[in-house]
Amino acid sequence: MVCLGNICRSPLAEGILQSKVNDDKVFVDSAGTAAYHVGELPDKRSIEVARKYGIDLTNQRARKFTSKDFTEFDSIYAMDKENYHNILSLATDTSQTEKVKMILNETNPKQNLSVPDPYYGGDEGFENVYQMLDEACEIIAKKL
Numbered sequence: 001m002v003c004l005g006n007i008c009r010s011p012l013a014e015g016i017l018q019s020k021v022n023d024d025k026v027f028v029d030s031a032g033t034a035a036y037h038v039g040e041l042p043d044k045r046s047i048e049v050a051r052k053y054g055i056d057l058t059n060q061r062a063r064k065f066t067s068k069d070f071t072e073f074d075s076i077y078a079m080d081k082e083n084y085h086n087i088l089s090l091a092t093d094t095s096q097t098e099k100v101k102m103i104l105n106e107t108n109p110k111q112n113l114s115v116p117d118p119y120y121g122g123d124e125g126f127e128n129v130y131q132m133l134d135e136a137c138e139i140i141a142k143k144l
């Protein structure tokens with residue numbers, strides 16, 4: 001699960017998907033394309049909205065996406081178009097590019113919609129992001 005800062009959207013996506021799959025069989029992680037927040041906890045508003053739905057994000061710490069992630073993971077979900085292009089710019093072959101998907105194409109196939117960045121907005125933005133990611137992760141979990 002990849003966004004820009006790895007503190008708002010992708011930590012939620014990681015927590016939500018991990019809550020829907022068997023921990024022993026599926027490893028879910030998240031990262032950011034930028035390094036601004038490396039080592040930090042998720043944003044308080046992400047922690048809060050996840051907690052409301054029984055998901056704990058407090059053992060997550062932000063990290064930057066690296067080209068090694070292409071070999072470690074089977075699927076890479078971008079939260080928005082900018083993340084998608086930044087991830088693809090690090091891919092070296094088609095086996096890597098094929099792993100990269102826009103997460104909202106799970107709920108809205110082929111539309112390439114972006115999860116809105118809630119960082120500069122209010123709490124309602126985080127609730128909205130939670131609901132979008134919950135629907136997308138439900139579909140991903142069923143396919144795994």
Ligand code: 4NP
Pocket residue numbers: 003004005006007008009010032036037117118119
């Ligand atoms: P995220 O949100 O990409 O969903 O983690 C952001 C977090 C921090 C910043 C931008 C977006 N920032 O500019 O610091």
